[in-house]
Amino acid sequence: MAKLLELIDFHYYYGNIHSVKGINMHVEEGEMVTLIGANGAGKTTTLQSISGLTKRKGIQGRILFNGKEIQTYPGSKVAGLGIAQALEGRHIFSKLTVDENLRMGAYLRKDTKNIKDDIDSVYKRFPRLLERRNQLGGTLSGGEQQMLAIGRCLLSRPKLMLLDEPSLGLAPLIVKEIFIAINEINREGTTVLFVEQNSKIALSTAHRGYVMQTGEIVMSDTCKNLMENTEVKKAYLGV
Numbered sequence: 001m002a003k004l005l006e007l008i009d010f011h012y013y014y015g016n017i018h019s020v021k022g023i024n025m026h027v028e029e030g031e032m033v034t035l036i037g038a039n040g041a042g043k044t045t046t047l048q049s050i051s052g053l054t055k056r057k058g059i060q061g062r063i064l065f066n067g068k069e070i071q072t073y074p075g076s077k078v079a080g081l082g083i084a085q086a087l088e089g090r091h092i093f094s095k096l097t098v099d100e101n102l103r104m105g106a107y108l109r110k111d112t113k114n115i116k117d118d119i120d121s122v123y124k125r126f127p128r129l130l131e132r133r134n135q136l137g138g139t140l141s142g143g144e145q146q147m148l149a150i151g152r153c154l155l156s157r158p159k160l161m162l163l164d165e166p167s168l169g170l171a172p173l174i175v176k177e178i179f180i181a182i183n184e185i186n187r188e189g190t191t192v193l194f195v196e197q198n199s200k201i202a203l204s205t206a207h208r209g210y211v212m213q214t215g216e217i218v219m220s221d222t223c224k225n226l227m228e229n230t231e232v233k234k235a236y237l238g239v
């Protein structure tokens with residue numbers, strides 16, 4: 001299969017702080033890949049560098065999307081290529097309604113006639129959002145906000161969806177619901193790269209995984225193999 005996304009010897013510097021230290025990773029078209037690791041490993045920095053949300057001058061190395069270098073692109077240009085990101089902590093528009101938030105996700109689209117159908121399919125996927133379509137984003141529960149953040153990504157009809165800690169701060173049942181949805185979205189054809197600290201759910205959902213530790217990738221394999229790996233079990237799965 002073709003590599004949709006590839007990071008080659010990617011480094012990130014916040015000034016003098018060398019946060020990501022030369023990582024190599026890729027995501028194939030149609031795949032669902034996870035990046036796991038403890039606090040401060042560099043997961044968010046990596047994801048936001050792909051989506052154009054970090055300062056470009058901090059980057060060394062290359063980020064390829066469909067074989068094309070994008071590491072110098074600003075966020076708006078990256079979004080235009082079909083890369084959508086749901087941020088850690090979600091960042092939905094708190095003063096806009098659920099419906100308006102979803103519409104915002106479609107702002108770059110030219111095929112405006114299909115937007116309504118896509119909003120309807122988000123409501124079908126997340127019936128809780130339909131019940132709350134006129135409620136302000138800021139008044140939603142954490143789980144509902146995560147659903148809205150994912151829904152908003154879908155409204156851009158992305159080729160690649162990036163998610164930063166979709167499980168953050170959510171109760172186990174909601175986490176399960178969110179991951180079932182992510183799995184479905186992937187099976188319906190969207191390539192997914194997500195970052196997680198909840199290694200258990202991450203490795204039981206994705207196809208392949210990368211383990212990041214203090215700015216480096218220390219392991220990469222199929223999730224099945226990672227889950228059976230003694231070191232991973234001990235350090236990340238608590239078994």
Ligand SMILES: Nc1ncnc2c1ncn2[C@@H]1O[C@H](COP(=O)(O)OP(=O)(O)OP(=O)(O)O)[C@@H](O)[C@H]1O
Binds near residue numbers: 039043197
């Ligand atoms: N704006 C910044 N300025 C300076 N250092 C930063 C900045 N943002 C992140 N860092 C540092 O870069 C490193 C990687 O941070 P990052 O947020 O990417 O980690 P993470 O793996 O996402 O962690 P977490 O699981 O806690 O979200 C950390 O040491 C962090 O302190």
Ligand SMILES: [Mg+2]
Binds near residue numbers: 044045088
């Ligand atoms: Mg993070």
